[in-house]
Amino acid sequence: xxxxxxxxxxxxxxxxxxxxxxxxxxxxxxxxxxxxxxxxxxxxxxxxxxxxxxxxxxxxxxxxxxxxxxxxxxxxxxxxxxxxxxxxxxxxxxxxxxxxxxxxxxxxxxxxxxxxxxxxxxxxxxxxxxxxxxxxxxxxxxxxxxxxxxxxxxxxxxxx
Numbered sequence: 039x040x041x042x043x044x045x046x047x048x049x050x051x052x053x054x055x056x057x058x059x060x061x062x063x064x065x066x067x068x069x070x071x072x073x074x075x076x077x078x079x080x081x082x083x084x085x086x087x088x089x090x091x092x093x094x095x096x097x098x099x100x101x102x103x104x105x106x107x108x109x110x111x112x113x114x115x116x117x118x119x120x121x122x123x124x125x126x127x128x129x130x131x132x133x134x135x136x137x138x139x140x141x142x143x144x145x146x147x148x149x150x151x152x153x154x155x156x157x158x159x160x161x162x163x164x165x166x167x168x169x170x171x172x173x174x175x176x177x178x179x180x181x182x183x184x185x186x187x188x189x190x191x192x193x194x195x196x197x198x
Contacts, residue, residue: 040196042129044091048082049179049187060138060145060186061152061169062114062159067143071186074103078113079188080138080169084156085113085120087192088131092124117159129194131160135168136190139180145171 052058056070061080071077085097094100100123101108101116108116121131134156138145149171153164160167174181 039198041132042091042093042194042196044087044089044192044194046083046086046088046090046190046192047187048079048086049185050077050079050082051179051185052183058143059113060140061148062112062117062155063148063151065143065145065148069183075101075108075111075116076113079186080136080152080190081113081117081156081159083188083190084134084136084160084192085117087134087136087190088120088124088160088194091192091194092127092129094123094127114155114159117156121160124194125197128197130197131162131166132193132195133162133166133168134160134190134192136170136188138169138171138186138188139174140171140186141173141176141181141183 050071052069053072058067058070153167157164
């Protein structure tokens with residue numbers, strides 16, 4: 039069977055008046071991520087990694103920000119839809135590895151729950167989902183706490 043690898047990236051600004059949702063987990067913080075959906079940078083990066091590995095374009099092609107149906111959308115629900123697209127294209131998720139860049143708040147206490155939620159959305163055990171969080175030591179827009187970003191890599195295996 040064939041294997042394919044995809045990479046994804048996403049970034050969103052932090053703003054007042056929005057919940058902070060990362061990896062499908064609402065995290066207590068005075069700022070939230072702006073975006074047409076819930077702004078979940080981690081899930082968005084994973085979506086693009088999965089779609090890229092399957093050769094299915096990017097999340098914007100499937101869930102355009104110009105479409106009002108996706109305004110405020112739960113990104114985990116969109117990730118589940120991506121998993122269905124991948125399955126219909128005869129691919130199965132082997133594993134996902136992702137890194138969140140955030141100066142604040144500390145995300146470590148939420149990582150295990152993120153792994154469970156992401157794994158559930160893409161039908162893999164949480165052990166097949168690696169999520170790390172790091173800061174940028176106060177460098178750039180992340181370091182100035184103006185936003186967050188995430189990178190993800192996904193491995194898919196062709197199904198018979």
